[in-house]
Amino acid sequence: MPHTLKLDSPSIFIGKQGNGVISFGSGQPDLPPPKEAIEGIDIRKDLRYGLIQGERSLREALSKEYPNSTAENFVITNGASEALDLIFRAWGKGKVLLPRPYYYSYPPIIKLAGMEPVYTDLVGGRIDLDDFKKKIKKCRAVLINSPSNPTGRIELIETLKEIERITSKLGVYVVSDEVYKDLIYERENYHIQGDHVITVNSFSKTYAMCGVRVGYLWSSDQSIADKVIELKTHTSMNTNLVGQDMALRAMAAPREYILNQQQIWRGRRDLIYKGISELGFEVWKPEGAFYILPKCKNAREFLTTLYCDYKVIAYLGEWFGAPDHIRLSYALDAKEIEEGLGRITEAMKKVRCL
Numbered sequence: 001m002p003h004t005l006k007l008d009s010p011s012i013f014i015g016k017q018g019n020g021v022i023s024f025g026s027g028q029p030d031l032p033p034p035k036e037a038i039e040g041i042d043i044r045k046d047l048r049y050g051l052i053q054g055e056r057s058l059r060e061a062l063s064k065e066y067p068n069s070t071a072e073n074f075v076i077t078n079g080a081s082e083a084l085d086l087i088f089r090a091w092g093k094g095k096v097l098l099p100r101p102y103y104y105s106y107p108p109i110i111k112l113a114g115m116e117p118v119y120t121d122l123v124g125g126r127i128d129l130d131d132f133k134k135k136i137k138k139c140r141a142v143l144i145n146s147p148s149n150p151t152g153r154i155e156l157i158e159t160l161k162e163i164e165r166i167t168s169k170l171g172v173y174v175v176s177d178e179v180y181k182d183l184i185y186e187r188e189n190y191h192i193q194g195d196h197v198i199t200v201n202s203f204s205k206t207y208a209m210c211g212v213r214v215g216y217l218w219s220s221d222q223s224i225a226d227k228v229i230e231l232k233t234h235t236s237m238n239t240n241l242v243g244q245d246m247a248l249r250a251m252a253a254p255r256e257y258i259l260n261q262q263q264i265w266r267g268r269r270d271l272i273y274k275g276i277s278e279l280g281f282e283v284w285k286p287e288g289a290f291y292i293l294p295k296c297k298n299a300r301e302f303l304t305t306l307y308c309d310y311k312v313i314a315y316l317g318e319w320f321g322a323p324d325h326i327r328l329s330y331a332l333d334a335k336e337i338e339e340g341l342g343r344i345t346e347a348m349k350k351v352r353c354l
């Protein structure tokens with residue numbers, strides 16, 4: 001009897017591990033956090049309520065990383081996820097332009113906030129400026145994610161500058177989700193700037209601290225922080241203080257921590273990109289983050305076979321607005337990536353996916 005799997009959402013796979021499973025699903029770094037993040041933590045002083053905006057020491061440390069920012073401009077949140085949720089809920093109406101494929105949580109976050117996503121499809125893995133220019137005029141904001149989950153692509157610097165310029169002229173906000181900004185292996189990135197920009201970031205990926213749930217937003221438009229603080233006061237209140245303490249300590253880790261990680265990710269990218277391409281899949285080469293999005297026919301059947309017969313987890317492109325694709329995360333060590341590629345090769349004998 002053929003297997004059936006209810007592939008409605010990534011939640012069926014999130015947290016699944018052990019028992020011989022190879023998961024190309026989760027966007028969780030498998031590398032350890034910096035030792036500085038954990039050493040010397042004393043949780044006894046972190047058992048009270050904290051400032052809704054976030055601990056001043058952490059905001060001050062962050063403001064040193066972003067030119068023209070002050071501690072007042074930051075709000076520390078439960079991961080980048082809460083930052084995004086609060087930003088859109090603070091607006092509550094209007095359209096948001098979303099490059100597609102997108103991180104799967106973007107459309108639900110935007111819709112739950114009462115806003116409407118409008119899509120612009122990537123061409124060759126990059127934003128199509130002509131389509132962008134047509135659609136942006138009717139929008140209140142655009143959500144940019146470079147490097148991107150799920151494509152692993154980085155937008156061209158000229159494109160990011162053009163987006164910065166056009167949106168500034170039109171008075172459209174840019175929400176720049178930069179959770180992968182430190183995971184780049186091809187070239188420099190460009191951080192969109194200006195009073196109309198809200199930068200979102202997190203300690204989840206750079207410092208391998210996903211479960212600690214510390215992220216932040218900042219904008220030089222102080223009214224954004226004020227609105228978000230008001231919402232947060234009546235919802236989650238302060239972000240967990242132990243986590244903020246860990247985040248502050250992580251920032252004191254030597255730069256080598258991040259540089260070493262980049263080298264490891266680059267090696268894994270090379271391995272999976274070569275393996276997936278040699279198997280015949282059509283795919284954009286990832287330049288950052290740790291995801292790859294190959295084209296795949298019969299993606300539901302292939303994913304079901306991979307999981308049920310070969311204990312391999314991969315995510316459905318459909319969840320990211322990319323039907324006929326699958327998304328693989330390479331947050332796995334090289335041995336597991338090789339084993340996983342071997343199992344994919346076997347599954348390809350059962351399901352026609354090219």
Ligand SMILES: Cc1ncc(COP(=O)(O)O)c(C=O)c1O
Pocket residue numbers: 027078079080081082103145148149177179201202203204210214215
């Ligand atoms: C593009 C993107 N933004 C935000 C998040 C959420 O990150 P956090 O753990 O900081 O909530 C993720 C997680 O995978 C992501 O890929």
